[in-house]
Structures are given as structure tokens and as C-alpha cells.
Amino acid sequence: xxxxxxxxxxxxxxxxxxxxxxxxxxxxxxxxxxxxxxxxxxxxxxxxxxxxxxxxxxxxxxxxxxxxxxxxxxxxxxxxxxxxxxxxxxxxxxxxxxxxxxxxxxxxxxxxxxxxxxxxxxxxxxxxxxxxxxxxxxxxxxxxxxxxxxxxxxxxxxxxxxxxxxxxxxxxxxxxxxxxxxxxxxxxxxxxxxxxxxxxxxxxxxxxxxxxxxxxxxxxxxx
Numbered sequence: 001x002x003x004x005x006x007x008x009x010x011x012x013x014x015x016x017x018x019x020x021x022x023x024x025x026x027x028x029x030x031x032x033x034x035x036x037x038x039x040x041x042x043x044x045x046x047x048x049x050x051x052x053x054x055x056x057x058x059x060x061x062x063x064x065x066x067x068x069x070x071x072x073x074x075x076x077x078x079x080x081x082x083x084x085x086x087x088x089x090x091x092x093x094x095x096x097x098x099x100x101x102x103x104x105x106x107x108x109x110x111x112x113x114x115x116x117x118x119x120x121x122x123x124x125x126x127x128x129x130x131x132x133x134x135x136x137x138x139x140x141x142x143x144x145x146x147x148x149x150x151x152x153x154x155x156x157x158x159x160x161x162x163x164x165x166x167x168x169x170x171x172x173x174x175x176x177x178x179x180x181x182x183x184x185x186x187x188x189x190x191x192x193x194x195x196x197x198x199x200x201x202x203x204x205x206x207x208x209x210x211x212x213x214x215x216x217x218x219x220x221x222x223x
Contacts, residue, residue, distance in 0.1 A: 018094075018109065018117060018201075018215040080154070087159050087203055087210045088149045094201075094212060095144055099169045101125050101137045110204050110211040136171055143168045147197060152221065159203040159210065162219065168194045 090108055097105035106118040128134040144167045152160040171191040200219035203210045 018113065018212055083159075083210075084151060084154060087151075087154075087161060090203065090210050090212060091149060091161060091163060091201055092144055092147075095147070095167055095197075096142045099137075099142050099167075100140050101128060101134060108212050110213040111206060112204075112213060139172070141170045141172075143170075152200065157205060161201050161203065162199070162221075163201060164198050166194055166196045168192065 094105075094108045096102070097108065101121075101124065105121055106114055109117045125134060128137055146166040146168070147163055148165045150162045150164070152162055154160075169192070173190060198218060200216040201212055202214040202216070204213045205211075
């Protein structure tokens with residue numbers, strides 16, 4: 001067994017960013033619903049095309065998908081419960097920080113993929129900054145009450161957790177809208193979006209903390 005500080009050597013090859021494609025689409029939709037700053041027409045900035053939603057690991061060699069295991073209950077020991085809670089908390093931070101474009105979002109990722117995820121995330125932040133919307137996103141509210149976290153496997157050197165359900169994100173009105181924005185009757189004062197989630201997350205222990213290595217969308221256990 002590998003040391004907890006080292007990633008599991010048999011971790012599956014990872015081919016795409018852990019940032020959900022639906023998140024890119026949601027940010028694009030919300031950005032178009034919000035008034036653009038003066039001098040910048042709404043929608044003037046291009047958004048990420050489907051091919052750009054993959055990070056620098058897109059060319060990583062692929063392997064045959066491994067057989068999914070049925071969900072298992074976490075051992076009822078204080079240490080196991082603490083580990084399980086820490087794993088779920090990392091996933092909650094993933095959703096909160098992703099939706100609010102928090103600066104520390106890349107910190108939830110394993111060092112194996114952190115550089116690529118940081119680059120993809122920085123691109124999103126820069127697009128919203130150029131639209132004058134970055135700070136507004138960062139003041140948004142995230143509600144994760146509709147999400148369920150189910151441990152599929154929970155080993156000392158790797159955890160797989162399926163996340164299902166829905167979560168919502170709300171942006172309040174700007175504190176001091178410009179005259180042009182006040183005159184735009186079509187611009188909503190509050191934006192609210194609900195997103196669905198059904199994915200398997202693979203977590204690895206690194207330096208005493210759990211980090212996200214991979215997100216597999218649409219994963220299903222054996223019937």
C-alpha cells in the first residue's frame with residue numbers, strides 16, 4: 001500500500017477537466033443575462049467552445065473503463081467517519097468555489113492535475129473580469145442542500161464518491177448600477193440558476209488532505 005502522502009499508482013488515466021461542462025454553459029448563460037459594462041456589447045466576448053472545455057490533459061492516454069463497484073457503507077469508526085466527512089467537505093468546497101469563481105478553487109485538486117485545472121479556471125475568471133462581472137460572481141450565494149454524497153469505495157489511498165441531485169446559485173443586484181444599466185428594463189436585478197449533478201468523483205490523499213483527482217459525469221453502478 002502506498003503512503004497516504006503519495007497518489008495511488010493505479011489511479012485511472014484522466015482525460016478531461018474536472019470542471020463540469022454544464023458549469024461553462026451556466027456561466028455563459030448567466031453572463032448574457034447580466035448587463036454588460038459600458039463600451040462592451042453583451043455577448044461580445046467568445047465563450048469556451050466544446051473543444052476548449054478540456055484542459056491540458058486532454059491528450060493523456062486513455063484506458064478501458066474499470067468496472068464500477070456497488071456503493072458501500074463507510075465503516076462506523078471515529079476515524080472512518082472523520083475521513084468520510086473530510087472527503088464530502090472537499091466536494092462541497094468544489095461546488096461553492098467553482099460557482100463563485102473563488103481564488104482558492106484550484107486548491108481542491110490533486111497536484112497531479114492542479115496546474116491544468118488552474119489554467120482552465122483562470123481563463124474563466126479572466127473572461128468574467130473583462131465583462132466587469134467577476135466580483136459579482138464572487139459575492140454570489142450557493143445552496144447545496146439538494147445534493148447527496150454517496151461513498152462508492154473508501155480505501156486509505158483512494159475514495160470514490162457519487163454526487164447526485166441539484167444545487168442552486170444566486171447573484172444579487174449590483175450595489176451601484178450605472179445609468180445605462182438602470183435604463184435597461186430587460187436586465188434582471190437578481191439571477192438564479194439551478195444545476196443538476198450526477199457524477200463520480202475520485203479523491204486522493206495528499207499530505208494529510210483529500211484532493212479531487214477526477215470527475216466522471218454520468219457514472220452508473222452495476223444494476
